[in-house]
Amino acid sequence: MSFSGTMQDQADTLRQLAFSAKRRNMEGQLELREGVRVISVASGKGGVGKSSVVINLAVTLSRLGQRVLVVDADLGVGDICLLLGESPRYTLDHVLTGERGLEEIVIGTESGIHVLSMGMTPQQYGSLTPHKRNLLLEGIERLSDEFDYILIDTGAGISGNVSSFAVAAKEILLVVTPEPTSIMDAYALVKTLSARHGALPFKLLVNMCRDTEEGKGLYQKLSAITGRFLEVSLQYMGCIVKDDMLVDSVRRRQPLCRLYPDAKATLGFRALAQKVASEGAPTDDGINVEAAGRRKEWRNHELSS
Ligand SMILES: Nc1ncnc2c1ncn2[C@@H]1O[C@H](COP(=O)(O)OP(=O)(O)OP(=O)(O)O)[C@@H](O)[C@H]1O
Numbered sequence: 187m188s189f190s191g192t193m194q195d196q197a198d199t200l201r202q203l204a205f206s207a208k209r210r211n212m213e214g215q216l217e218l219r220e221g222v223r224v225i226s227v228a229s230g231k232g233g234v235g236k237s238s239v240v241i242n243l244a245v246t247l248s249r250l251g252q253r254v255l256v257v258d259a260d261l262g263v264g265d266i267c268l269l270l271g272e273s274p275r276y277t278l279d280h281v282l283t284g285e286r287g288l289e290e291i292v293i294g295t296e297s298g299i300h301v302l303s304m305g306m307t308p309q310q311y312g313s314l315t316p317h318k319r320n321l322l323l324e325g326i327e328r329l330s331d332e333f334d335y336i337l338i339d340t341g342a343g344i345s346g347n348v349s350s351f352a353v354a355a356k357e358i359l360l361v362v363t364p365e366p367t368s369i370m371d372a373y374a375l376v377k378t379l380s381a382r383h384g385a386l387p388f389k390l391l392v393n394m395c396r397d398t399e400e401g402k403g404l405y406q407k408l409s410a411i412t413g414r415f416l417e418v419s420l421q422y423m424g425c426i427v428k429d430d431m432l433v434d435s436v437r438r439r440q441p442l443c444r445l446y447p448d449a450k451a452t453l454g455f456r457a458l459a460q461k462v463a464s465e466g467a468p469t470d471d472g473i474n475v476e477a478a479g480r481r482k483e484w485r486n487h488e489l490s491s
Pocket residue numbers: 229231232233234235236237238239260265342393394395426427428429430432433434436451
């Protein structure tokens with residue numbers, strides 16, 4: 187199977203899961219605990235540091251006293267456990283065969299965060315009996331009781347499972363780097379997701395930039411284009427500078443912020459976590475008040491210019 191075929195498969199699987207969850211929601215059967223923040227971390231292209239952002243944001247939030255679950259939905263890759271030097275004893279297969287409950291494949295890590303690896307092909311999902319689907323969904327429901335934050339590491343790009351989680355997650359943290367291809371792919375992702383799902387509350391994080399000025403400049407450019415051509419406003423969440431310490435932490439399979447508490451990139455993650463934590467959860471329609479205000483400003487600006 188080709189790589190893009192695999193990504194499409196992943197998207198289909200997660201879409202089915204999301205739709206099942208939605209149906210249950212409408213029936214009042216699946217309800218995530220009120221107040222739990224579900225943030226999907228996405229990128230237009232691969233290799234921009236999405237998994238590193240998920241891990242370090244999760245660990246920093248955990249140090250702020252939050253209970254954090256990372257869902258590795260970058261199906262089949264299992265990056266998060268690899269990056270944390272963890273080898274889960276059980277996989278989703280054990281849940282599907284009924285040997286284990288979903289809670290039992292969640293692993294606690296030394297860094298204080300929990301990780302759930304959710305790799306499953308659409309073929310596997312399609313062959314699930316309604317009973318097994320329910321088991322999975324009920325598992326997710328129960329898990330949300332145990333955490334304040336659920337961070338989802340999605341596949342990269344439009345064909346990734348970000349589309350499936352976009353609606354479910356309510357909050358999308360888009361990771362972009364100063365590379366032209368990363369910027370173009372991020373724009374394409376925002377365009378496609380907005381066309382599919384309407385106004386979504388995009389948050390933008392610039393990774394691997396030279397300094398804060400470059401980060402802010404990139405945000406202003408991208409935000410001007412998405413505002414003008416897509417009527418989509420982006421909320422700036424800050425930047426993480428390019429830092430060799432991060433590369434070293436990946437090699438040593440430990441979170442940067444744990445290994446190097448004073449590294450420049452660690453300070454960026456700290457600022458990011460504080461910004462995330464200081465915001466309220468979005469409202470039921472997925473729009474937080476601040477973002478809605480900015481969208482209105484954009485429209486007024488467009489009308490008056
Ligand atoms: N701020 C940074 N400074 C220096 N290197 C970084 C930074 N962020 C990420 N990297 C490096 O970029 C590489 C890719 O990072 P990562 O695996 O987190 O990206 P990704 O977007 O999740 O990739 P994929 O799409 O393949 O899952 C890693 O080797 C990491 O060390």
